[in-house]
Amino acid sequence: MKMKQTKKTSAPSPGKQEEAVAPGGFRKGPWTEQEDMKLAWFVRLFGERRWDFLAKVSGLNRTGKSCRLRWVNYLHPDLKRGRMSPDEERLVVDLHARWGNRWSRIAKAMPGRTDNEIKNYWRTHTRKLHKDARAAAADGASAASASTTTSTSMSAASPATTSSSSSSTNDNHNHLHHGHGDQETAASQEQADNQLLYTAGIGMDSHLLWNDAIMDSYAWGAAAPSMLVPPPSSPVWDYCCSDSLWGIGDDEVEYKKMLAVAGAS
DNA sequence: AAAAAACCCAACCGCATAGAA
DNA sequence: CTTCTATGCGGTTGGGTTTTT
Numbered sequence: 001m002k003m004k005q006t007k008k009t010s011a012p013s014p015g016k017q018e019e020a021v022a023p024g025g026f027r028k029g030p031w032t033e034q035e036d037m038k039l040a041w042f043v044r045l046f047g048e049r050r051w052d053f054l055a056k057v058s059g060l061n062r063t064g065k066s067c068r069l070r071w072v073n074y075l076h077p078d079l080k081r082g083r084m085s086p087d088e089e090r091l092v093v094d095l096h097a098r099w100g101n102r103w104s105r106i107a108k109a110m111p112g113r114t115d116n117e118i119k120n121y122w123r124t125h126t127r128k129l130h131k132d133a134r135a136a137a138a139d140g141a142s143a144a145s146a147s148t149t150t151s152t153s154m155s156a157a158s159p160a161t162t163s164s165s166s167s168s169t170n171d172n173h174n175h176l177h178h179g180h181g182d183q184e185t186a187a188s189q190e191q192a193d194n195q196l197l198y199t200a201g202i203g204m205d206s207h208l209l210w211n212d213a214i215m216d217s218y219a220w221g222a223a224a225p226s227m228l229v230p231p232p233s234s235p236v237w238d239y240c241c242s243d244s245l246w247g248i249g250d251d252e253v254e255y256k257k258m259l260a261v262a263g264a265s
Numbered sequence: 266a267a268a269a270a271a272c273c274c275a276a277c278c279g280c281a282t283a284g285a286a
Numbered sequence: 287c288t289t290c291t292a293t294g295c296g297g298t299t300g301g302g303t304t305t306t307t
Contacts, residue, residue, distance in 0.1 A: 030275075030301095052292065068293075069276065104295055115295070120274055123298095127272095 027061045031070055035060055039067055040075055073116045080112035084121055092118055092125070 031039075042058040048071065051064030060067065073079075084092070088110060095106045103115035103122075110118065 028277075050292080064292075065278095065294095066276075072294095073275070101296065103297095116275080119296075124272065124274095 025061070026063050026066070028066070031074075035062070036070070036075055039070060043071055043075075073114045076114075078112055079114065084113070088113065089121075089125075092121060096122060 038058050038060055039054075042054050042060075046054050046057075048068075051068040053064070055062050055064040055067045058067075062070075091110060092106065095109055099105050101119075103119045106118050107113055107115040
């Protein structure tokens, strides 16, 4: 795999990217490794849901949407990395022929691949095809009906795209749990979450201190509980893949246990 | 060796939908 | 029934890396 994988996460070059801030004061742009770790940690605590709350309580200064995207497209441990295999490429072509630009649906049929990844692949793929086709046409006949619509085939090619059926809404690919159906109301849930945080000595206002402590642990290793200390070689990824991270339960008892561990640090 | 082009991928945006209030 | 909020999806963009000229 090429090394560009980490280009945006490792160390954002100082400058415009790093200081990009959305109107609401939220950070934008590439994620740092520390942010990834924080996010992974809080997803572990609260599960893959209530992203706004998670974003708020983590102190990440990102939108919930941004957090979710980062998680789903990059941090999720089930993701495969690297280039698509020939088999996968064939599958993408096949499924796209069947379902059109229903990327999330295609992604569901390809475990370990995200809709974004497939989308990106397809974009490159079709662009190449168009280019080749054009080149061939130019070689063959000069009067070729020069296709100026490079992009149309992508957006218009989907017979199935018009109906975003209800089935596609709640079926997030590669999720461990989603919270639409069985969650408490946002407000009461947030209260409960706050209660848990305070119980563990992690008040909404103190999360920064707490996070700093965690980050220090990441940085210096020694003092942190083992579950908080990823191997130095591939920190975020290995951390995310560790069993301890994925044994999460969804109920309050689990939360309390985990918070107890956090509080003990 | 340098410049340009192509490739690749992370991240953002806007819209649609479901569920709660 | 209407409004609001959270979430998910598809389209698009920006910019770093690699390859080609």
